[in-house]
Amino acid sequence: MRRAKISIIGAGNVGATTAHWCAAAELGDIVLVDIPQTEDMPKGKALDLMQSSPVMGFDSNIVGTTSYDDTSGSDVVVITAGIPRKPGMSRDDLLSTNAKIMASVCEQIKKTSQHAVVIVVSNPLDAMVQKALQVTGFEPSRVLGQAGVLDTARYRTFLAMELGVSVEDVSALLMGGHGDTMVPIPSCTSVGGIPVQQLIEPARLAEIVDRTRKGGAEIVSLLKTGSAYYAPAAATAQMVEAVVRDKKRLIPCAAYCDKEYGVGGYYVGVPVVLGSSGVEKIIELTLTNEEKTAFQKSVDAVKELVATMAKLS
Numbered sequence: 140m141r142r143a144k145i146s147i148i149g150a151g152n153v154g155a156t157t158a159h160w161c162a163a164a165e166l167g168d169i170v171l172v173d174i175p176q177t178e179d180m181p182k183g184k185a186l187d188l189m190q191s192s193p194v195m196g197f198d199s200n201i202v203g204t205t206s207y208d209d210t211s212g213s214d215v216v217v218i219t220a221g222i223p224r225k226p227g228m229s230r231d232d233l234l235s236t237n238a239k240i241m242a243s244v245c246e247q248i249k250k251t252s253q254h255a256v257v258i259v260v261s262n263p264l265d266a267m268v269q270k271a272l273q274v275t276g277f278e279p280s281r282v283l284g285q286a287g288v289l290d291t292a293r294y295r296t297f298l299a300m301e302l303g304v305s306v307e308d309v310s311a312l313l314m315g316g317h318g319d320t321m322v323p324i325p326s327c328t329s330v331g332g333i334p335v336q337q338l339i340e341p342a343r344l345a346e347i348v349d350r351t352r353k354g355g356a357e358i359v360s361l362l363k364t365g366s367a368y369y370a371p372a373a374a375t376a377q378m379v380e381a382v383v384r385d386k387k388r389l390i391p392c393a394a395y396c397d398k399e400y401g402v403g404g405y406y407v408g409v410p411v412v413l414g415s416s417g418v419e420k421i422i423e424l425t426l427t428n429e430e431k432t433a434f435q436k437s438v439d440a441v442k443e444l445v446a447t448m449a450k451l452s
C-alpha cells in the first residue's frame with residue numbers, strides 16, 4: 140500500500156509535535172518545512188524523530204527541508220507557520236503578521252500540492268483558513284481548520300477532572316469560532332451516555348465552559364514564551380488520520396459554511412464528516428434560540444476579523 144504524504148509547514152512547537160504524533164501513529168511519510176532563516180533546524184528535528192522510530196516501532200520517512208519542492212504531491216498539508224501569542228496578547232493580535240505568512244505559504248502549496256487537503260492551524264484560526272482558501276483557490280471542502288477538536292478535548296478533560304471519571308466516557312460538542320465566543324452545545328454533551336446537566340449544576344458547568352473558552356490563554360500564561368502545542372498537535376494529528384485513513388470521523392472543524400447555518404461564506408466551527416476528500420458533509424443541528432444567538436455572535440466576530448484582514452492587504 141502506498142504511504143500517504145503529509146507535509147507540515149512550520150517546524151516549530153505545533154508543527155514538530157504534529158509530526159511526532161503522526162509518525163507515532165504511522166500515518167504516512169512526513170515532510171517538515173520551515174523558512175531558510177532557520178537553516179538546518181527542520182532537518183535536525185526530522186532526523187531526531189526518525190531516530191526514535193526503532194524504539195517506538197514506526198515506519199515513516201521524515202524529511203526536514205526549507206524547499207517546497209520536497210512537499211510536491213502531498214496528500215495532506217498542515218499549516219502551522221506563523222507566530223504564536225505571548226501573555227497579554229489575543230489571537231487576533233497575530234492577524235497582520237500571520238496573514239502575510241499564510242499567503243506566502245499558500246502561494247507555494249497551490250503550485251506543489253494541487254490535490255492536497257489543507258489543514259490550517261495558525262492563528263487567528265478562522266481568518267487564517269479564509270486566507271488559505273483565497274490564496275490556494277482550492278475547493279472549500281479541501282481547506283479546513285483545526286480548532287474544535289482541541290477546544291472539545293479541553294472541555295472533555297475539564298469535565299472528566301470535575302467528575303473524576305475517564306475522559307473516554309466524556310463526549311462533547313462545541314461550535315463557533317476558535318476564541319472567547321465558542322458555543323457549548325449542552326444537548327450534545329454527555330458522560331457515559333448521561334446528559335451532562337444531570338451530573339453538573341448549571342453554575343458549575345458555566346465555570347467549566349468559561350475555563351474551556353480561555354483554555355489557550357491559560358496555557359500561554361503558564362508557558363510565558365508561546366502557546367500550547369501538545370494538545371493542539373494531537374488534535375491536528377487526529378484530523379490528518381481522518382483524511383489519510385478515510386475514517387469519516389464526525390468531529391468539529393472550522394469548515395466553510397455558506398448556506399449551512401446561514402453563515403454566508405465564512406469559516407466557523409461546526410460538526411463535519413471528515414474523510415479522504417476533506418469535509419464530506421457539514422452536519423446541521425437544530426440549535427436552541429440561546430445557542431443560535433451565541434453562534435451568530437461567534438460568526439459576527441469571524442466576519443469582522445476577515446474584514447480587518449481584507450483591509451490589511
Ligand SMILES: NC(=O)C1=CN([C@@H]2O[C@H](COP(=O)(O)OP(=O)(O)OC[C@H]3O[C@@H](n4cnc5c(N)ncnc54)[C@H](O)[C@@H]3O)[C@@H](O)[C@H]2O)C=CC1
Binds near residue numbers: 148150237371
Ligand atoms: N488552531 C489552534 O488550535 C492552535 C493554533 N496555534 C497557532 O499555531 C501557530 C504556530 O504555533 P507554534 O508552533 O507554537 O509557534 P512556533 O514559533 O514554535 O513555530 C512557528 C514556526 O513557523 C515558522 N514559520 C514562520 N514563517 C514561515 C513560513 N513563511 N513558512 C514556513 N514556516 C514559517 C517559524 O520559523 C517557526 O518555526 C501560531 O500561530 C499559533 O497561534 C497554536 C496552538 C493551537
Ligand SMILES: O=C([O-])CC(=O)C(=O)O
Binds near residue numbers: 223289354366367371
Ligand atoms: O491560545 C493560543 O494562542 C493558541 C491556541 O489557539 C490554543 O491553544 O487554543
